[in-house]
Amino acid sequence: NPITIAIDGPSGSGKSSVSKQVARELGLTYLDTGAMYRALTWWCLQQGIDLTDTQEVAEQALTYPLEIGTDPDAPSIHVGGTDVAAAIRETALSEQVSHIATNLAVRATMRDQQRQLIADARHAGAGIVVEGRDITTVIAPDADHRFLLTASEEARLARRARELFDTDDAQAIAATHNQIVRRDAADATVSAFFEPAPGVVGIDTSDLTFEQSVGAVLDAIAQ
Ligand code: ADP
Ligand code: CDP
Structure with a gap:
């Protein structure tokens, strides 16, 4: 039976890189x-839609032309045929996402779409690693394995600074601070993701290497 692994965590906790590697090592999507x-x-900004217009954004969520791939070796994402993989990581866009994430009608639509994507993978005979903010609690509370990755604010800032600026000196940390801390605060209104829900395995990655974080998840799955 194809397995489902759910991984949540705040920005910089390591959930994307760890989830991808776990999927690769276990041969999952x-x-x-x-x-x-x-x-x-990205789509709403492209269409000139006011992100605070909750009704209009909710309608777009139902109809926007998304294509998302589930191969961990080649994650792909297109909207209306445009490859948006790089554009959706830009700082200016990252700062706008919380308008969308706090829209409850959008969250309901995302929930349905994400559950459908999980069902499609299982139907094709593939297990899946799903990562985000509400996977262990809302999207797939019945997953075979559920994890919450956490890390100190200090560790998360240093990782983002290294990603964005190739250094974690004081200036890079300062430039990253607003992004991480402000987004944490905005996200906290939709999900409390620093405490694992009952039955969810919490892993603090602050003092771990990337390989050790992957190992901690794989060990817990193997048990
Ligand atoms: P998130 O998806 O939670 O925002 P990412 O996986 O995108 O996090 O980024 C985490 C970054 O930190 C990656 O560049 C990763 O290589 C690095 N990193 C350093 N130490 C660790 C660790 N112990 N666990 C996970 N990632 C780590
Ligand atoms: O990688 P990082 O943690 O910085 O961000 P992300 O996982 O790409 O998520 C971007 C934003 O989408 C988050 O800041 C949340 O506002 C939102 N999000 C959410 O609300 N629920 C999810 N399951 C995933 C993301």
């Missing part, structure tokens, strides 16, 4: 739900 919230944000 991979779904990045954050990319879906980002892609909808």
